[in-house]
Amino acid sequence: DGGITQSPKYLFRKEGQNVTLSCEQNLNHDAMYWYRQDPGQGLRLIYYSQIVNDFQKGDIAEGYSVSREKKESFPLTVTSAQKNPTAFYLCASQPQFGNEQFFGPGTRLTVL
C-alpha cells in the first residue's frame, strides 16, 4: 500500500511544550511539504523540502522546525515559540517530475 502516513491522528499538548508530528511516505517522492489548516484560512505552507538534507521556509515558518534526514521522512516540530499552534496539520509529497501533491490524513493538534 503506497501513500503518506501521519501520526498521531490527534495530539494534545500543554502550553510551553515542544511536540513533533510525524510524516512518512513510501511513494519515492523527492519533495515533501507541511501545511497548516485553520477554518476559513485554507492551506498555508509552513516548510518544504525538495531533497534530502535541504529544506526551505514557507509562508508561516515562525515557531516551527523541520528535518529531512531520509527521503521517506519529514517530521515537523511545533515549538513553544509558536503562539497559536492549535490547528490541523497536513503533510504532502510530490514527485520530482510532476505537479500533483499527495496529502496525508492529517494530525489535529490541540494546545491545552
Place this chain on the structure above:
Amino acid sequence: QQQVKQSPQSLIVQKGGISIINCAYENTAFDYFPWYQQFPGKGPALLIAIRPDVSEKKEGRFTISFNKSAKQFSLHIMDSQPGDSATYFCAATYTGANSKLTFGKGITLSVRP
C-alpha cells in the same frame, strides 16, 4: 497578497443540480491548476487539474473550464450528489524549480437531498 481567490465562500445546491465554484489567479507564470476535494477530518485529494493549453477538461461529473485571458478557472459538478458535500480548494503553480502550490481559501459545498 492572496494570489488565488475563490468564490463563493459557501454553496448550497439541491441534489441533481449543478455546482459551480470559481477561482481567479494573478500570477501569469502559473501553468498548472488543480482542484482538491477534502472531507471533514481528512486530507485533501486531487479531483481534477488543467493546464492552460486547453480551455476545458472533463472527468465524469467534474469539469474544469479555463479562461486564460481573464485569469480565471472554474469547477462544475454536474448532477450534484449528497456525497459531493465537502470543501473544495483550487490551487495554482508553475512548472520549475522550487515551485509551490498556492491554494485558495476553500469553499464548503453542501448538497441537499
